[in-house]
Amino acid sequence: MNEQTLIKAEQEAREAMVNLGASLFQRGYATGSAGNLSLLLPDNTLLATPTGGCLGDLNGERLSKVALDGEWLSGDKPSKEISFHLSLYRNNPECKAVVHLHSAYLTALSCLEGLDMGNAIRPFTPYVVMRVGRLPVVPYYRPGDRRIGEDLAKLAGGNRAFLLANHGAVTVGKNLRDAADSYEELEETAKLIFILGDRRIRYLSDDEIAELRS
Numbered sequence: 741m742n743e744q745t746l747i748k749a750e751q752e753a754r755e756a757m758v759n760l761g762a763s764l765f766q767r768g769y770a771t772g773s774a775g776n777l778s779l780l781l782p783d784n785t786l787l788a789t790p791t792g793g794c795l796g797d798l799n800g801e802r803l804s805k806v807a808l809d810g811e812w813l814s815g816d817k818p819s820k821e822i823s824f825h826l827s828l829y830r831n832n833p834e835c836k837a838v839v840h841l842h843s844a845y846l847t848a849l850s851c852l853e854g855l856d857m858g859n860a861i862r863p864f865t866p867y868v869v870m871r872v873g874r875l876p877v878v879p880y881y882r883p884g885d886r887r888i889g890e891d892l893a894k895l896a897g898g899n900r901a902f903l904l905a906n907h908g909a910v911t912v913g914k915n916l917r918d919a920a921d922s923y924e925e926l927e928e929t930a931k932l933i934f935i936l937g938d939r940r941i942r943y944l945s946d947d948e949i950a951e952l953r954s
């Protein structure tokens with residue numbers, strides 16, 4: 741890519757991040773100053789949301805730029821979770837964008853005792869299987885703790901979504917919209933879990949799940 745093309749791609753990425761942050765905030769997926777977004781630019785650096793900001797009110801020119809080795813290159817100070825974002829890019833070549841939010845239903849799910857740490861959502865609708873697959877759980881650590889990234893490094897290959905116990909959820913994608921689509925699908929599925937409550941659920945059978953994965 742020549743210099744002009746790189747500059748244009750970065751400008752478009754900045755606009756996409758600002759627009760997605762506003763959309764997530766306006767639709768209630770992001771609240772207050774919670775959550776963070778990042779994407780991989782064509783020059784292999786990351787564009788990330790700054791720490792402490794509101795996703796509904798991002799400034800495209802002040803977004804953080806970070807090298808894949810973690811060096812802060814420009815913009816405001818990056819999210820305190822940049823180390824777990826980096827861990828996902830380093831350990832999954834298909835990861836080009838990361839979304840982390842504290843949406844209500846996924847965060848409620850993340851607070852339940854006795855979750856299956858290998859897959860917190862037993863499938864009962866097809867789209868979550870087709871769109872997201874498994875939802876492994878990272879045990880609780882204080883936000884910003886480097887152990888979140890260490891655990892995600894082990895789970896990154898082959899997974900598109902992760903639940904952070906007592907905290908929220910993370911999705912990856914081939915671009916920011918793709919990662920957000922998976923996040924939104926997961927949030928809807930978590931909402932259904934609470935709507936269904938104690939009612940008996942007909943879960944998808946192993947054969948039905950296998951058919952969706954094939």
Ligand SMILES: O=C(O)[C@@H](O)C(=O)COP(=O)(O)O
Nearest residue numbers: 774775776791792819820883
């Ligand atoms: O839960 C937290 O504190 C972070 O994971 C978070 O969501 C917001 O942190 P920053 O991205 O550093 O603002």
Ligand SMILES: [Zn+2]
Nearest residue numbers: 775842883908
């Ligand atoms: Zn968080």
